[in-house]
Amino acid sequence: MIRLSAFADESDNSLEGQIAGLKRNGISLLEIRNINGKNVMELTDEEAKAIRARLDEEGIKVWSIGSPIGKKDINLSEEEHLADAKRGCELAHILGANNIRCFSFYNVVDDATHAKMLDLLKKFVAIGNENGVKMCHENDKGLYGDNLSRTKDVLDNTPGLYYVYDPANFLQVGEKSADTIAELAGRAFYFHIKDVVAETGELVPAGYGDGNIKGLVGGIKDDKVLTIEPHLKIFGGYVLNDKTVLKTKFHFETNVEAFDAACAAIKKVLTEVGYVEKEGAFVK
Numbered sequence: 001m002i003r004l005s006a007f008a009d010e011s012d013n014s015l016e017g018q019i020a021g022l023k024r025n026g027i028s029l030l031e032i033r034n035i036n037g038k039n040v041m042e043l044t045d046e047e048a049k050a051i052r053a054r055l056d057e058e059g060i061k062v063w064s065i066g067s068p069i070g071k072k073d074i075n076l077s078e079e080e081h082l083a084d085a086k087r088g089c090e091l092a093h094i095l096g097a098n099n100i101r102c103f104s105f106y107n108v109v110d111d112a113t114h115a116k117m118l119d120l121l122k123k124f125v126a127i128g129n130e131n132g133v134k135m136c137h138e139n140d141k142g143l144y145g146d147n148l149s150r151t152k153d154v155l156d157n158t159p160g161l162y163y164v165y166d167p168a169n170f171l172q173v174g175e176k177s178a179d180t181i182a183e184l185a186g187r188a189f190y191f192h193i194k195d196v197v198a199e200t201g202e203l204v205p206a207g208y209g210d211g212n213i214k215g216l217v218g219g220i221k222d223d224k225v226l227t228i229e230p231h232l233k234i235f236g237g238y239v240l241n242d243k244t245v246l247k248t249k250f251h252f253e254t255n256v257e258a259f260d261a262a263c264a265a266i267k268k269v270l271t272e273v274g275y276v277e278k279e280g281a282f283v284k
Helices: 015-024 045-057 078-095 111-130 148-156 167-171 177-187 213-218 255-272
Strands: 002-006 029-032 061-069 099-102 134-138 162-165 190-193 195-197 202-204 224-228 276-278 281-283
Touching: 002 255, 015 045, 015 255, 029 224, 045 061, 045 078, 061 078, 061 224, 078 099, 078 111, 099 111, 111 134, 111 148, 134 148, 148 177, 162 177, 167 177, 167 190, 167 195, 177 213, 213 255, 224 255, 255 276
Parallel strands: 002 029, 002 224, 029 061, 061 099, 099 134, 134 162, 162 190, 190 224
Antiparallel strands: 002 281, 195 202, 276 281
16 A cells, blocks of 8 residues: 655645645645744744644644754754754654654765764664654755665664655766665655656656656555655745755646646556555555
């Protein structure tokens, strides 16, 4: 069985707009990243409780905290990095999430910063374990764990760290999808679904680029969650989360149109590899 989640902030900045986007596309899981102009990590306890109550009313569960934990300079203090992980766990409890997306730092350039990176990631895992939360590393461009070899290094040397496979991010650092699927797709706890044309760097709906989304999804053997991360149009929180210029191939008039196109695209791929949508999930 495959269930779909989404970064619904790409459909709308507001909570109500995100709920509408998820409901419109028959998705009941949210990877929460930005709400009402705030990154999830900036929410107060009271704001997080109100969001949880509203999502509960609509039957929507927070699948993962789409945090920027670890998306910082490795040279910042250990205390700052660990405080982020602890706060992420507090928010996960309030929002009802079991998972937190995290990263492996900027400026890991020598043996000392490499050792610090691994030590911090192990401490992230320990903090997650203490709080019953899975810490999930995403490969992302510009950070240490961006390419195939460094992502493997992170996973091989951080016991208990879960993995989020992002096909587009690998393509954007020059990796080939066949290589990363063969080496890492089977290690993924869940997936981020976005696609890119490797030659131009243009982001496209799933199945329209070189991420071999069809092969990736077709190779899934057990129950998984796919988080739709369209990146097909600039959205409110993009500049808060990504330091690069967004290049897209197709034009969409609105964020709603772009988000709905992304949802339709991955559903089409799932159908093509033999899945049937049933009661909010996809089954074979």
